[in-house]
Amino acid sequence: MTTEAVTTDPISICNQDPRVNLNLVPLAVCAGARVFFDQTFNGNGRTCGTCHSPMNNFTIDPAFVAALRRWWA
């Protein structure tokens, strides 16, 4: 197993997360968040959280999109 596989596996990451180990956050919730914020699904490098940012209540609207850094800029 490569180092990258270890560091990108949501369950491995969450099993070391103090919020999970202190029973503040369920393992499944942590793992789901890691998928949402870390996984790019062999796509164009974006994660779900790239567009659905917690800083914009996980939603996307024209003003938020306009404020994102554009890849061609």
Ligand code: HEC
């Ligand atoms: C490139 C930007 C982008 C990415 C990346 C993205 N989304 Fe979206 N998502 C959108 C847009 C745009 C809409 C439509 C918003 C609307 O209609 O108001 C949307 C809509 C949604 C909706 C429906 C929300 C609603 O209220 O109807 C869900 C659920 C959703 N996305 C989940 C995800 C998940 C899960 C991922 C990751 C696997 C993801 N999105 C990745 C841009 C993105």
